[in-house]
Amino acid sequence: MTHSAFPDGIAGPAPDQDRTSSDIDAACQVLASESDGLSRLAAALRATGSEGEMPALGTAFSRAVEAFSALAGRVVVTGIGKSGHVGRKIQSTLASTGTPSVFVHPSEASHGDLGMIQAGDAILALSNSGETPELADIVAHARRFGLPLTAMTARADSTLAQAADIALILPQAPEACPMGLAPTTSSTMQMALGDALAVVLLDRRSFTATDFGIFHPGGRLGIRLRRVDDLMHRGTAMPIGTPDITLRQVIMEMTHKAFGCMGVITPDGRLCGLITDGDLRRALDRDLERTLAADIMNTSPLTTRPDALAADALRLMNARTRPITSLFALDESGAPIGILHVHDLLRAGIA
Template structure:
């Protein structure tokens, strides 16, 4: 279609655009459902082959299949299966050296006849490297070289002209995800393992950050004895900048807490009264909420949310006050 034809065509109305979207999605869903129905022992064979790889899974593919391959390699690598992507055209010009005898290759091509890919297949086989193929043609050059062939073919593309890789690339991507999920399960990959490979992400912070990493240490935590007067307690609270003050017994164990909100409610509840002679023991909240220093920071966040408080005390293994953490500390650490 020429530029003039494109500019002169009228834009479909909203109903037509939505109908086109639903048709495309229905086509891709149908392709995935058909592929799921075809799954057989070859999928398990492919998983075992990749699971037995002593090196890395080298993913390769050309064009749109290459874009899918990069995502599959990233998913494998982040879920416990070391992987990398090698561009097949670059492989012919030196990057084939990135593949070692300890590796396995996952090659992706809908037609199975991409020139850049087929030219390196004999070299891969000569190295004795296991080869898993994701292809839509069981009789293709790629399929003939593969140790295991996973059928990712679709009846038609979502493209109205049945040309642009759409449903076929969705099928490739989904099969890659299926492999990654099966592999992570077989490896016993847990959320903590995922967090370790995503330390900069929100999940990593939630699963790796401990209270001791974000809390205010004992020397920065305002603390007084229960016998302290209200003015003494207020001075400690103001100096600490926590919005609360901890009350501890002679052994350093927290027995109460008093917050800015408690002070406001105390003043509102006793208008005109002289509060200066009140002691901390008379106004504190007894049995304050606390969390261990080794606990996950997200546990402190959940405790605050559950009890609608903005600060929790931190205790050591002996139950002695070790510090405090409030919602601002957790926000700064991007735990919440």
């Protein structure tokens, strides 16, 4: 329910149409400015530097990717003010996409948190001006212990850029703030370049959706990334029979286990067929003692793997004209090790 900021019976002020239009125009101008900054950033990534200039952004970016992907330790992200807030987001994205990382606040670093930075780590320092005095102790610590230092700044001639092993120089772009003072376009470019680093490193590490799920077990995202292995029924809960059991025995097994199907396995344990409720109904006019499981089973059933995403299993169930309600999960040898029912997906909030 939406709650008004005004007492009951008192309407808020009617919007001034001219003022509203002006506000929207100003908001769109901000978005256009920041979009222009991102376009300049993409162009800078593709540009090549001239002899005697600082390395082109694309070259520096590639060097940073190589350095971070080869780390034995973590990427230590640092920054203060708006750059610090952006740095925290970049660090969080790195960590959740498979690049070990930690954020260290520059002021806290000067009062003991330098001990969080260890041999094998690399530092990513953010400062739009490159002249942030609070970063001095972290920069000195990096130099003292030979830790790779990457700077993300807008000034190639800044103290931070000159001290860094790798300098990610943001292109010049006007801030969206009408006074040109509040970090807006610059922080957007910092955030975007940090996202680019994280995603490229994700690709380098062959980070999969399953890996992503390990780091995101909570919330709606965690639900979407649950695996079949997390939800399936195992062992004696699985409805299983051999090809030579009778139709009566098939009915008893399916009734007892209540999955609406029964897997048929070979003597060495591999799944060779499936019998569903529909197969039973079509076979009810047959002799219950003479008809065997092999006579009515589907020899090409749909199956899944235990490490598959449960959401993918649901899509497989719904792929046919007539959706199916259960899937067997097979190991590498083709043996069933679990069964997943659509009700399991419903209970987990996936369906």
